[in-house]
Structures are given as structure tokens and as C-alpha cells.
Amino acid sequence: MLKIKELTVAYTSTPVFSDLSVAFSPGKITGIIGPNGAGKSTLIKGALGLIRRTGESFVDNQPVRRVRRKIAYVEQRAALDLTFPISVFEVVLTGTYGKLGLFKSPGQTERNDVMKALEQVNLTEFRNRQIGELSGGQLQRVFVARAIVQQADVVILDEPFVGIDMKSEEEIMHVLRDWRAAGKTIIVVHHDLNKVANYFDDLLIMNHGIVAHGPVSDVYNKVNIQQAFSADLSAVLFTETEDVS
């Protein structure tokens, strides 16, 4: 359970959003959607304390900064240096660093956890490749594997499905559903409106603030999409005769 209380973030004098409060339930996959610049990634970075903000966020009623190990954050792929001399295995291994703490080195237990995670995302044969050699989908699966190894209660993924192949997308959704079954809180910042109803249980629609929040079937409708995005888009998505999908 992740609770965000009265979060305000401003990069310039105009805030991206103010006093935003929202709670994400465990055992559910919540999607966050909204137009570009709506504040989706900003919400996450603010909640995690990665950027300047006012307001506080809590995991199981404890402030995030005290229980960081309970959160796994899978950031946008574009932010990373893919020329770095590190292999797939080593990237996933860094997921164990939080648990190990300052002066312990990863041992056999950690290495086994990494192998298991790699199997879950079908990357075992790639484990010794340098990460720059991978496709977008393979790379995303590496970071999902890292999140598996972190064994956190809350997992947040920032636009994981941008530019990846169908198979990778399916494999990642498979992992998310396993996590859901295990009772984790899963949050996905989604970059478009594809498959919203298929992937998510709950939906948070944002446009410089919350437009709507709740179960997909309640919230994903013509009115809300029009409010967050535009009338045209809403019309295209929600014609009278077509199903919402």
C-alpha cells in the first residue's frame, strides 16, 4: 500500500500539480495515464523523494525514506548509459545491493536469486551480454528482473512498454500478474492508452492533478478521457457501438 499525501512539485514557479493525495492498493495493478507533461513521472519521482517537493508519501504508514527497501523502482530505459561495462547478470545483481547493505558482497544466495529472476523473464541465455547489445524489450526485462530480485512490496514501473516487442510486453505482464497474486502493490506509468482495460485493475487519470481514480471499469470512460486528453480522442476511443478495449 502506497499513500501519497498532499504532494506539490514545481520545476518552475508554476507547480506541475498541487496538494495531490492518492492511495494505491495492494494486490492490484494500477495504471497511471495522462497526456504528455501531465505529471505522471513527476508524481512518482516526487513520491519517491527523488526531486524537490512538499508533501510526504508512506508505505504501510511509514514514511518512504525510512522504508526504501520496500519499494522497487523501474525507471525509464532512456535515462541509462548503455555503454557502461556491465552485463545483464550484473545489472540484476545490483538489485540485491539494498538488502546487503554497505559492507557485504553478493554471495551465492544472491547469485541464485538473480538466476531465478532471469529465468522468470526468459533472459538466462543473455546473462553475460553487455547491456548495450540488447533490444528494447530485452533490456526492459532486465530491469524487471532486477525488480524481482529486490523482493519489494511496492513496484513502480515508469513507461515500461515504450518501444518494446509484443513478446517482451507479454512476459512483463506475466510477471506483474504474479506479483499481483502475491499481494504486491504495482503501479505502472503508462505511455499511451493501449490495452488499458486489459492490463490494469485500477486507473489513475492525470492532467496536472487527478482527473479520476478508481477501478478501470468505473473510470475509463468518455467523459474522463475527454477531460484529461481531448474531445477528439475521447470520441475515437468511445464510439457508441464499439467496446472499450
Add this chain to the structure above:
Amino acid sequence: MTSIGEFIAALGHYNFLQSALLASVMVGIMSGIIGSYIILRGMSLMGDAISHSVLPGVAVAYMLGINLLIGASAFGVIAALLIGFVATNSKLKNDTAIGIVFSAFFALGFILISMAESSTNLHHILFGNVLAVSDRDLITTIIVLAIVILFIVLFFKELLITSFDETFAKTYGLKTGYVHYGLMIVLTLVTVSALQTVGIILIVAMLITPAATAFLWTNRLTTMVVLASALGALASTIGLYLSYTLNWASGPAIVLVAALIFLGSFIVSPKQGFVTKLMGVKNA
């Protein structure tokens, strides 16, 4: 070649040459190690900045008669803090902040040194003079090398994750600021030690060139760090040999050798692909 034999014989014979070789090799190793992290973190300009910023510290150390390492390190750290402050608290980009701070420090240092010392000593500081390494300098250098190696071994995974994915490191609770400033402090120590062999102006070359060369040959961080330090040591040895045989200034000779090794690697390495591409065309 007989001149290599002569060099080796001279090594056995002259104490100053032995000290010069030991000091250069040690500095080559420590520069290669820290330089690897510097280039992976995209901090080459920062490396140059810290090396220039220690000049006022050296001047103050001379004037107050305190240990050079302490005076210089103090200013190196102050510069790093100042750069960090300016970068985070203004809209200026990082390289602007770095440029302003380090050139100001360097100018200040120049003025102070001219007041405290004559110009030859400034020449030493700017370009190094490994032929004048004292026994005490030698021991100080190996202690710094030991500190560098211990730092890397103790904090290997922290350095790895903050160099590769700092955001991730923050999310699992690692105090990335401490790692950064820890690295800056060690960088300052390495810089001050390298004053002896290559001087302030060329330190950045020893930090960057062997590490960049190593990067061209491997995809594994540990290999890169070890290779960089070996290349640093190799360049130092060959540079000193050239300095002895051709009566060249030793610091610049070392840097030139490092650059040539890089050039050769740039052309030949499989990672870079020039030769393999050429060969591919031939086979087509």
C-alpha cells in the same frame, strides 16, 4: 635495443631513477583506477577541475609550512563542494559551474604561488618533476595508493551502482551524495600525488587516457579498472625510459606514451571496430 639495456642498468645504479620509476608507476596505477570511474561518470572535466583547483592549496601549504597533501586536499574538496553548490542552486549547467570555479581557483593559486615561491617551483608544480622525488614522497605516494585501493575494494558495489544508475541507487536508500564526495576526496589525493610525476596541467591525461584505452578493450568493469591501472603503469615506465634516453621532460613523455597507446588501441580494438570493419570489407 641497447638503450633499453642501458636504462635497466641505470635503474640498478641510480637511486633517483629508481625513485622516479616507483613513483611514476604508483601514480600510473592510482590514476588508472580512479580515472576509470571518472570517465564512466562523465566527469572528465571535473577531474581536470579538481587538479587545477588544488593550486591555491599547494600555495597555502608552502606559505604555512604545512603538509602539501593536506593543504592541497582541503582546496580540492572545497572546490568540489563549491561546484556542487553552484550547479544545484542555479540554472547554470554543470560544465559551466565547473569552468567558473576551477579557473578562479587556479588563478588564485597562481597569484599566491608567485608571492610565496619563485617560478621554477611553479614549473615543477605545473609540469611535475619526477626526477626529484624524495624518499618521503615515495612513502606518501604508496600510502595514497593503498587508500585508493582500499576505497575501491570496500565500496566497489556502491561505486558501481552510482556510476551506472544513480537514480536506482537513491531509490534503495544509498546516500549517493556521500559516495560522490568520497570519490572527490580520493580524486584529490590522487591529484596531489600525481603532481610529482606529471604536474597539474597533465594530471587529467593520466586520469583519462589509460582508462579510456581500457574501456576500448573490455565490457567488464573490474577488467577495465585493472587494465587501466596496468596501462597507466606501462605508460609511466616507457615514458620514463624515453625521458632518460632522450633527455625529455618526464611528465610530458609519460602523457605522450599514454596517448600513443590509446591511439593504437583506438585503431585496433574489436570494440571500436576499425580494423574489423576494414577486414570485413576486404572479405566481402
Add this chain to the structure above:
Amino acid sequence: MLKKLGLTAGALAIAIGGTVWFVQNRDAQTATASGELRVVTTNSILEDMVEQVGGDDVSVYSIVKRGTDPHEYEPKTADITATTEANVIFHNGLNLETGGNGWFSKLTKTANKRDNQEVFSASRLVEPLFLTSKGKEDEMDPHAWLDLNNGIKYVETITNVLKDKDPEHAQAFQKRSDAYIAKLRALHNEAKDKFADVPVEKRLLVTSEGAFKYFSKAYGIQPAFIWEINTESQGTPEQMKQVLAKIAASNVKSLFVESSVSPKSMEKVSKETGLPIYEKIYTDSLAKKGTTGDTYYDMVKWNIDKIHAGMLVD
């Protein structure tokens, strides 16, 4: 981690210990070459004097090459090896080779040579003159050799050291020394007479460095300079002001510039006063071999002749 750390710390401790042991236990540096007496001098003036006295019985290596300033110098590998192998090392002393925080004493330390055992000051018998600039009155002026009488004292000191170090050739050394000193003495007396025919108000010797105190005292003229000694700033506005004032207060018609300094400042003085630079003269270094002024005798004779002629210009 603990194991890795322990191994690393252990290896490092061995490396540090090894270095300390190595540094403390290697043999103190000694010369190993053999043959004739090997002498190292700091500058070309001393080099020439040693050659005059030592002849073929010594081999001489001079560190600061002709045309370079011996006040501040950066020893190269060849210099250090030569110094290490030397039996005798002569330096000028009197605050000459002290720039760069004492480049010469650092060099002798590196080569493990000790004062009065291998290292000798050629100016030992000389009565020093001191600088006149404010705050520097207890610093010695090194340019004693420009007064031939002092040059003779240098040669006497050199001869005694060589005789002591190589008694086998002592007689040869003494013979050469006596002849050389006689020559120098004759020139010295000639110089004293020469300057008597220059009108007093023209007896101002204007040079870049204040190197001519001893010369001026010996031969009855007044020295004027831009900067007093090469280790300080050269050509500051303050310095320019004072030398221009001195020139204005006299009737001097010629300026001089030394071979081993940058002529820029004196060229500025020449432009300001309209007076020409009459000739290049020699102070800290002899002329290049094969040109006039390439021995001590010729160098001082050149100085005397040119300065005298320059002063007589209308």
C-alpha cells in the same frame, strides 16, 4: 567482503612495508665510474676556470648550458647522472643557484653529495656584497666573478680543491693555475686604468640585472639596473620607473643587455629614453663556444672593452 578486504589490506601492508624497507636499505648513492677526475660545475664560467687549471687531467661537465640563467634551473636526467658520478662539484655559491627553492641543493641531495666533501663553493674566499633593495639587504649578490680580483680567488679555491682530490696531478694543476692567474691579474690592472678617462657623469652602467656591483666597485663606475637579481620579478613598472630616473639624472649615452636574460625590458627602456642598446654583455654565462667571449678571460675582456667604448659615446 571480509576475506577480500583482509587479503587486500594484507597485500597493501606488504607493499607499504616493502617500500619503506627498500627506501631505507638501498645503498647510499655513490659514484662508480673510474678514470680521470670527474668535475661538475654549475655554470660555464666555472667550467672554463676548471678547464684552464685542470687541462686534460680532468673531465668537466657543466650543468647550466651557455645562454641559460643559472639562478633558476630544472635539472634533467643527464645532469643528475653526471652529478651522481662526479668526484668534485663546484658551484658559485653567494646565492646564485638558489632559485626554485634551491635547485642546486636539491640536486646535490638527490645525488647524495655533501658540502666540502664533494661539493665546493668557488667563492669561498670572496668578500660578499649585498643587495640594496629594501627588505633584501641580507641577501648576497652572487656576481662576484665579474671583478677579476674575485675571479682570481675563484681560481685559487678551485686549484686547492683539485690538488687535494688528485694529488698525483697537483704540480700540473698549480703550474697552469699560476700562469692563468698572472693573465687575469694583468687584465684586472688594465681595466682599472681604462675607466679613468670616462667623464664621471657618464660612468653609469645600465643593465637589466643588477649583476655589476662587484665590477663597478673594482673599476670605479656606478651600476644601474632594472631588477636587482634574476630570481625576482623582471620589468615591473616600479623597477622601470627607478631606472629611468637614474638615467635621466646622468649623462649616459648607452645601454647594455645581458646574453642570458630576455632583452624585452631593456628594449622598453631604450624606447623610452631614446638611448640605444650599445652591446650585449655577459654575466651569468659565457658566449657560445666559437664566438668571442667564450672563455672567462675573453668574456670579462669583452665586457670591459664594450662597456668602456659605450660609455665614451657622445
